[in-house]
Amino acid sequence: MHRIQATALAAAFLALPLTQAFAETGDTSGSIVQQKLEMEIAGFEKDTVLRDITYRDAARLDAFETIRDRAVAEARPKGAAADLAVLDEIGARPPQSFEGLDLTGEWQCRTIKVGGLASLVVYNWFDCRVTDDGYSWFLEKTGGSQRTAGRFFNDGDNRQIYLGSFFVAGGARPSYGAGRETDQVGYALRDGEQSWRIEFPAPIHESKLDILEFRRKP
Structure with missing residues (x-):
């Protein structure tokens, strides 16, 4: 599966407008979603976090920096x-x-x-x-x-x-x-x-x- 497909899947698993954020970075080389997909396609499930983590949660971690930045920016005006x-x-x-x-x-x-x-x-x-x-x-x-x-x-x-x-x-x-x-x-x-x-x-x-x-x- 191509990395761009993994990126789209990561965004789809989140109920947040993250597609633009992924597109801006253009880099999915460290994507946890991608790594999990590749492991499952190979039929080779290691006893690691990749075996246990859900795709939704893998997507949340892939978008961690974007989510954090947006949350902090939202908190500043009213905190x-x-x-x-x-x-x-x-x-x-x-x-x-x-x-x-x-x-x-x-x-x-x-x-x-x-x-x-x-x-x-x-x-x-x-x-x-x-x-x-x-x-x-x-x-x-x-x-x-x-x-x-x-x-x-x-x-x-x-x-x-x-x-x-x-x-x-x-x-x-x-x-x-x-x-x-x-x-x-x-x-x-x-x-x-x-x-x-x-x-x-x-x-x-x-x-x-x-x-x-x-x-x-x-």
């Missing part, structure tokens, strides 16, 4: 000064390698919703936990009404891919791949000695970009 300061401070942190960082243990986490219905919202801190089941790191948000649970896949020294599921506290936790209403995808980025975050492009509910920020629990 409160204090919330904008938080967003800018996070964005200014230099990326760091995950090498040497053990994610397992107890964390505090907070959600920042960027763009969309409320422009910019910074929520309170809640509890999160990361464990290692021998296959990968596994995240559980254990506090707050909106929860996530899922696992990480290596994507180089400075980035992990997170595949997770959204659910409400007290409700059943669906498996990843159960459907577009619950599937979550994001890039995990280390930005401090004991801090990191996951950025979720084009979440289903409320915003254009969700950031889940983590700091080590005292």
